[in-house]
Amino acid sequence: MAGILSLPESRIADVIFFTSPRDACRLACVSTTFKSTADSDVVWDRFLPPEYASSPRPSLSKKELYLRACHNPVLINEGKLSFWLDKPTGKKCYMISARELTIIWVDNPLYWTWISLPEARFPIVAELNRVCWFEISGTINTSLMSPVTTYVVYLVFKRTQYFFGFDSSWDHRVEVTVGLTGSDGQKRTVYFHSDQGDIVYGDDHGRIPQTRGDGWLESELGEFFYGGDEEGELSISILGIHGGHWKGGLVVQGIEIRPKSE
Incomplete structure (x- = not known):
């Protein structure tokens, strides 16, 4: 440890940069020398993506700017995406707004309604009234993602008091495909209810x-x-059409893509 502490601050900063934001915070607790370097703009500027190269708030340190980017998602692409950073890793995270998704029958008020909720990130979200054919799909360009990263994809939603038709019976299943556009993708069955006791088939x-x-x-x-190196778009498809059953009472905010927890 003494040998490392004798290095110039710029060399210590180089060492810290090849760790992670989480490790930088840990190293700041080791000694006053490490804290000075681990909290410096030189280190945290390297953890920030190019979008934050020139801060609109010069009064903030780079570490403060980083933490703000983690805790305060911002709307980009004309409000179509919500963007923030994963706090432990600094990798990019996104949520695709419901307005940017392709939702079958969404413009027919008999089936779907656009509503505003104060707790939503976007000005409007989609409320499902009732449909037999439940289908949602969306894409995001891979160039927006952080390289060498396993991303997990989520549907972000709420259930209303009128929630129905999404139980775990085989005829009510919702099938999902996630993968590069044009590929077979990863397929699975998902659930929007919370009754684990009914899920008895497959590995789901x-x-x-x-x-x-x-x-x-x-x-x-x-x-x-x-x-x-993968060029193209990540494609997400959600399909619940089996059995011709009616379903409703779901409020869709969007589809979220964030790094898998370590």
Whole structure:
């Protein structure tokens, strides 16, 4: 340790940069020398993506700017995407707004309604009244993602008091495909209810909605590894059409893509 502490600050900064934001915070607790370097703009500027190269708030340090980017998602692409950074890794995260998704029958008020909710990130979200043919799809360009990252895809939603038609019976299943456009993709069955006891078939036990810190629910749709060289779009398809059953009472905020937890 003494040998490392004798290095110039710029060399210590180089060492810290090849760790992670989480490790930089840990190293800041080792000694006053490490803290000075680990909290410096030189280190945290390297953890920030190019979008934050020139801060609109010069009074903030680079570390403060990084933490703001983690805790305060911003709308980009004309409000079509919500963007933030994963706090432990600094990797990019996104949510595709419901307005940007392709939702079958969404413009027919008999089946879907556009509503505003104060707790949503976007000005409007989509509320399902009732449909037999439940289909949602969306895409995001892989160039927006952080390289060498396994991303997990989630549907972010709420259930209203009129929620129905999404139980775990085989005829009510919702099938999902996640993968590069044009590929077979990863396929699985997902659930929007929370009754684990009814899930008895296949290897899908436990794939039920989880409550998020922001009060919404999320159902995991699949995973996608982005190495950095794959060009094109990540495509997500959600389909619930089996049995011709009516279903409703779902409020869709969007589809979220974030790094898999380590």
